[in-house]
Amino acid sequence: MNIVLISALLGVATLVLQVAAVEECRVAHVSVRPPGSNIYLGESVLLQCTVESHSTYVKRYQWYRWSQPHTALNPRHLVSGDSYFITAVTREDAGEYSCQAECWENKTRVKTQPVALSVSELVPPSLSLTPNTRQMLTGENFTVQCPTSETNSSGWKLKHFSSDRTDRTKAVRGHNSPPGGGVNTDKSEALVFNATREDSGLYWCEHTEGRSSAVSITVSYGNIILKTPAFPVFTGSEVVLYCQHRTGNHSKITFFKNGAEIDTSSSSSSDGIIKMTIKNVTQEDEGLYKCASQDRKLESPGSWLSVRPDRPDRGSWKWIVVSFGVVLLLLVPLTVWLLWHYRSQWFCTRSCWPFSKLDAPAEVLPATKQDVTEVQWDLSWMEMSSLLDKQLYPGT
Incomplete structure (x- = not known):
């Protein structure tokens, strides 16, 4: 009797634990740090998938972006279990993110509501x-x-x-400013x-x-790290990467970008630090860097170098120059047309623009009736003279 009772109690307890596990896996959400749906260019952002109360029941996590399963194609996006980390935000990181948790008991899956992130240009x-x-x-x-x-x-x-x-x-x-006034830092x-x-x-x-x-x-x-700037650098600037190790002489250091060895001809060394200088940074210099000893016994974790297209102040000047160029493109044709259209008035000399009555040419007076009569009379007289000449001097 006792054995049957104990077995029944164990069965009930197991059923309660299974139901509790299933219940705990019904609620999950994604939290964002720093909090808020607005993220900024160049900063780091962490998304965390949280299952209410007992996350110990979770077997695995699956992350989604735009409802598509995450694939590790972007080195800036690091996924590890319940964490989704964006090393340096770009405009392409805007979108909806969600995760799915699979629990141990009954292989229950629960998917979170998507979190929409927008990338601010400010x-x-x-x-x-x-x-x-x-x-x-x-x-x-x-x-x-x-x-x-x-x-x-x-x-x-x-x-x-x-x-x-x-x-x-x-x-x-x-x-704060000191009592009695002064400079506030x-x-x-x-x-x-x-x-x-x-x-x-x-x-x-x-x-x-x-x-x-x-x-x-x-x-x-560890014994070796690679120091890259924590904040984005701008194109055209000069950047120094520091490969730092604790002990030993490791002057033979190799630098890597996105897993491929890169030229270190511009590197220099000091006590425990090997420097590599990148002059006139371009957008192509952005990537995941690491350094390692020549025997590869020491290898640093990867460190991301983020590159921005241009400085904000340079960008404002660029817009000023572009605006000035647009104004010039509009003004030059207009000025040429005005000069051509009014050239006879602006560049006329004395020969075509009289300044006094003396310089003006004499006007031709219109013919009057008397002038016409005189002309007709002269023509008739000439015809009569011609007839008289023929009569007096025949044969002429």
């Missing part, structure tokens, strides 16, 4: 990162500084979504970090006026 306030790099070794110091607000420099909050899925917030104090306080694994993740600043762009920082316990 340049957001940018936080400052020193040194300007996406990767750093543990123990290095780095500083993060929120941008300056036009109304209140003390209103910024630094947000950090760490690699252990923890949201952290730190208020940032501003420097209008800059928020720079926060100094000593890099540990927990400091990896996304950083951005929030304010009542909006938020700054987000940047991704990776802190490595």
